[in-house]
Amino acid sequence: MHDFLMVLDLVGTFVFAISGATLGVRKQLDLFGVLVLSFAAAVSGGIARDLLIGATPPVALAQWHYLGVSCAAGLVTFYRCDDVERLRNPVQVFDAIGLALFAVTGATKALAAGLGPMGAILLGMLTGIGGGMARDILVARVPVVLQSDLYAVAALAGAAVVVAGHWLQLPGPPVLLAGALLCFGLRFMAIRYGWQLPVAQHRRD
Amino acid sequence: MHDFLMVLDLVGTFVFAISGATLGVRKQLDLFGVLVLSFAAAVSGGIARDLLIGATPPVALAQWHYLGVSCAAGLVTFYRCDDVERLRNPVQVFDAIGLALFAVTGATKALAAGLGPMGAILLGMLTGIGGGMARDILVARVPVVLQSDLYAVAALAGAAVVVAGHWLQLPGPPVLLAGALLCFGLRFMAIRYGWQLPVAQHRRD
Amino acid sequence: MHDFLMVLDLVGTFVFAISGATLGVRKQLDLFGVLVLSFAAAVSGGIARDLLIGATPPVALAQWHYLGVSCAAGLVTFYRCDDVERLRNPVQVFDAIGLALFAVTGATKALAAGLGPMGAILLGMLTGIGGGMARDILVARVPVVLQSDLYAVAALAGAAVVVAGHWLQLPGPPVLLAGALLCFGLRFMAIRYGWQLPVAQHRRD
Structure with missing residues (x-):
């Protein structure tokens, strides 16, 4: 179970990093800028959550997997950006998987840090959407999550289920x-x- | 006294949230985006202060009042934005009350956390103006507080009075x-x- | 040695603050806005590093030197901006000195806080480039460090040398x-x- 979650977490990181790198390429950033956007899109949500619950240093800085996976995604996107753009539909599906995973693990981590239900739901959502917001702010555009689509609400709903289950003392994995x-x-x-x-x-x- | 401060704090939160929601409506954000801007404008200053003094989780996430009041302000503004715009003058007055209250309570909290006079004045000011800066950065515009009006300086002066009083060991409430x-x-x-x-x-x- | 580092640190702070103030003047900010940009450009990298390693309150708020030096740089730039612009070439050289110093001291501080090699390199780089990124985000433009020039990579290389030396247990100063x-x-x-x-x-x- 733990290994499975770890794999999903790295898949989510990879896909979020691709969304950052794609935007960086479109905005004509240089290679370093593209890698920063990859990393920011992949880990900013989790870093913000860790800072807000006082868990320093954040996991994304303490373990090298996140940087490694983000840079791999950034390099692939940088050198094969047209191929990546053609894969937009599968990327959207993986992005939804990443969002779901980050939202539920973020809420779980916030509950474990002693936050109340409201704080845990907010932090679960933030873990899911924070990376995309940081990515957009870094290229000086209004975060897309504020403008369109049912994106944050999906993360909110996922985090709320986790908090409700914790409240009702239901078993964790289901x-x-x-x-x-x-x-x-x-x-x-x-x-x-x-x-x-x-x-x-x-x-x- | 404590209840009175609590009420003023929530009034300040409500009015700051309205300023965020109004900007969100003007920028054509969706309902979620408007609520995020409400919450960000209301609590970002306090959250930044709490992070900088190491008080995690920040009060605004640990207590539900702030989210509740911010969302109420956001919903009112979203559905009655023309009415809210017509109330611009009273809103400006309440905004000044919120600024004053956030600046003095922010400086008080920073002193209690052991910061020196300069740090406490800066954090008092940041508590007052941080919400407006976060609100503006989220819609990719230069924070208005950097451009015009005597706004930050008013917060700075209020925080400085609190720090000077603490230095001179004068009684707190006056x-x-x-x-x-x-x-x-x-x-x-x-x-x-x-x-x-x-x-x-x-x-x- | 310690006094010498202190002087270099304040020189770096001064020069970074000038880069913030210069941008503030160009963007027609008022005096307060120019001072905020000075301070943000000078200390945001160090503040972000301190937050991420859990060292609160950040040094830049606990000691008044940083604010003092930043405001001095901001005032000089505000009232003599044309003279400052004429000095662009020497300022670039001092900026490179500031970058080098911030990168190596940032990496050293991160290692002392117990971060692994990757985290320490990242935080050394962030200490060097974070101020410039905050400065640019505050005026709603894409951080220049993401777009051009060998800037961040230089900070990365300097931080990597520090981490490698720590790994090989070489003596600190050289x-x-x-x-x-x-x-x-x-x-x-x-x-x-x-x-x-x-x-x-x-x-x-």
């Missing part, structure tokens, strides 16, 4: 699985059917 | 009140009379 | 000197000969 499946399912349906949140009706003067 | 009144007064006069800081004369080539 | 010289040398050559990293070939649709 709760994690249920949370991850709900998050992945919502995100997948949102991609498939274009589900979106409402945008405010604002009369421009 | 010092807090004096700091808050100075901050509010400066900010109010700046709005009323358009007080601004100088901008550098820079010959463009 | 290793620090070697790391700083390598970083400075790479950066100087990059300025002198326009060394750059590759940019991805991306077919725009």
